[in-house]
Amino acid sequence: xxxxxxxxxxxxxxxxxxxxxxxxxxxxxxxxxxxxxxxxxxxxxxxxxxxxxxxxxxxxxxxxxxxxxxxxxxxxxxxxxxxxxxxxxxxxxxxxxxxxxxxxxxxxxxxxxxxxxxxxxxxxxxxxxxxxxxxxxxxxxxxxxxxxxxxxxxxxxxxxxxxxxxxxxxxxxxxxxxxxxxxxxxxxxxxxxxxxxxxxxxxxxxxxxxxxxxxxxxxxxxxxxxxxxxxxx
Amino acid sequence: xxxxxxxxxxxxxxxxxxxxxxxxxxxxxxxxxxxxxxxxxxxxxxxxxxxxxxxxxxxxxxxxxxxxxxxxxxxxxxxxxxxxxxxxxxxxxxxxxxxxxxxxxxxxxxxxxxxxxxxxxxxxxxxxxxxxxxxxxxxxxxxxxxxxxxxxxxxxxxxxxxxxxxxxxxxxxxxxxxxxxxxxxxxxxxxxxxxxxxxxxxxxxxxxxxxxxxxxxxxxxxxxxxxxxxxxx
Numbered sequence: 001x002x003x004x005x006x007x008x009x010x011x012x013x014x015x016x017x018x019x020x021x022x023x024x025x026x027x028x029x030x031x032x033x034x035x036x037x038x039x040x041x042x043x044x045x046x047x048x049x050x051x052x053x054x055x056x057x058x059x060x061x062x063x064x065x066x067x068x069x070x071x072x073x074x075x076x077x078x079x080x081x082x083x084x085x086x087x088x089x090x091x092x093x094x095x096x097x098x099x100x101x102x103x104x105x106x107x108x109x110x111x112x113x114x115x116x117x118x119x120x121x122x123x124x125x126x127x128x129x130x131x132x133x134x135x136x137x138x139x140x141x142x143x144x145x146x147x148x149x150x151x152x153x154x155x156x157x158x159x160x161x162x163x164x165x166x167x168x169x170x171x172x173x174x175x176x177x178x179x180x181x182x183x184x185x186x187x188x189x190x191x192x193x194x195x196x197x198x199x200x201x202x203x204x205x206x207x208x209x210x211x212x213x214x215x216x217x218x219x220x221x222x223x224x225x226x227x228x229x230x231x232x233x
Numbered sequence: 234x235x236x237x238x239x240x241x242x243x244x245x246x247x248x249x250x251x252x253x254x255x256x257x258x259x260x261x262x263x264x265x266x267x268x269x270x271x272x273x274x275x276x277x278x279x280x281x282x283x284x285x286x287x288x289x290x291x292x293x294x295x296x297x298x299x300x301x302x303x304x305x306x307x308x309x310x311x312x313x314x315x316x317x318x319x320x321x322x323x324x325x326x327x328x329x330x331x332x333x334x335x336x337x338x339x340x341x342x343x344x345x346x347x348x349x350x351x352x353x354x355x356x357x358x359x360x361x362x363x364x365x366x367x368x369x370x371x372x373x374x375x376x377x378x379x380x381x382x383x384x385x386x387x388x389x390x391x392x393x394x395x396x397x398x399x400x401x402x403x404x405x406x407x408x409x410x411x412x413x414x415x416x417x418x419x420x421x422x423x424x425x426x427x428x429x430x431x432x433x434x435x436x437x438x439x440x441x442x443x444x445x446x447x448x449x450x451x452x453x454x455x456x457x458x459x460x461x462x463x464x465x466x
Contacts, residue, residue: 002356004396004414123235163237165398165410174419177398179410181237186407
């Protein structure tokens with residue numbers, strides 16, 4: 001089973017993956033403000049959350065992973081490159097997480113942040129802010145690097161089968177899904193673009209500083225929870 | 234297994250569905266000029282084609298279904314409403330076709346043509362020219378009717394789960410996949426539109442007559458094959 005959830009405040013997609021046989025579930029990029037929606041949904045579906053997986057340390061929202069760990073005893077997981085030492089699982093490229101007999105594979109896709117990863121499950125890839133629909137994540141903070149992102153997208157993601165479904169971390173125009181073949185063909189920043197042309201595009205974006213970054217990044221390094229407070233609370 | 238194929242001449246998508254256990258396969262909307270690509274692909278994958286399924290009697294290309302029947306002994310299938318009496322299976326709403334243990338369900342979605350159907354397989358719906366990505370099929374020939382198409386899309390397709398993947402019969406801008414939630418939210422002809430507003434949009438399109446219609450429609454009513462010639466050849 002698969003569900004795509006959306007936080008309208010940060011335009012963040014959260015994904016629920018369920019292995020039907022074992023009833024084990026994973027949430028990718030859960031958002032703090034949506035915590036009770038997840039808990040209710042898991043209960044309604046009769047499934048057991050095993051993992052909260054982060055595609056990276058987010059700058060635009062606070063993760064629900066730490067609170068889900070407190071409430072449900074799950075494991076939180078994030079790339080080892082993120083500096084989120086409170087996460088239970090410190091992931092590296094090629095790692096495999098098991099939901100029952102189903103595999104969720106970690107693909108390192110740095111560039112938006114140094115620790116950005118994508119998760120491949122069946123024929124679906126959850127790309128976080130590396131590859132977006134007809135776009136990509138910005139590369140001007142948190143160890144971001146346009147050349148690195150170009151390599152991640154063109155050499156790791158674009159080498160997946162054309163039919164592989166792309167589920168991004170955000171969309172701001174109501175789109176929800178794409179596929180590798182579509183992004184290879186029509187992504188305005190990447191289709192037919194050289195590494196140099198891509199770097200040039202990214203350097204000229206001149207985006208404002210994210211409103212939440214000073215709160216979200218330190219919080220997300222702690223799985224969204226102040227552990228000292230949590231221990232008392 | 235699932236593959237999405239594309240005929241660049243008519244911008245038609247053809248879909249290959251394979252049941253991995255039985256190795257039985259179905260092609261949805263195969264195109265005559267791509268026949269040898271399908272045959273080579275089936276051989277390469279080691280699968281046995283069981284069905285060629287039409288979403289409707291096409292006006293823009295000739296089907297490969299009749300030739301596939303001649304070559305591989307498959308069954309051709311199309312809605313009973315299409316008047317394609319040479320097809321082996323005359324489908325009705327709710328019919329279920331089996332690939333091994335996997336079900337392909339017929340959903341009547343008339344409006345582009347009187348006999349248009351969609352096929353639901355797992356969490357994927359193949360919508361032909363009823364629902365396109367951010368659009369829909371025209372309704373001004375072959376028994377087309379805008380009000381009927383509105384009902385088909387809003388009452389049959391938009392009642393599927395939001396995550397249901399939409400695989401259309403065509404796209405002219407390089408897009409390949411959408412989902413019900415996306416189309417409900419941002420399809421320019423349908424999202425938030427009343428039946429009357431939709432009919433008005435469709436009436437004002439003033440599209441030219443399709444170049445292939447006088448050849449394609451009579452040919453497709455015979456599964457793309459002149460049976461008299463075929464018997465001799």
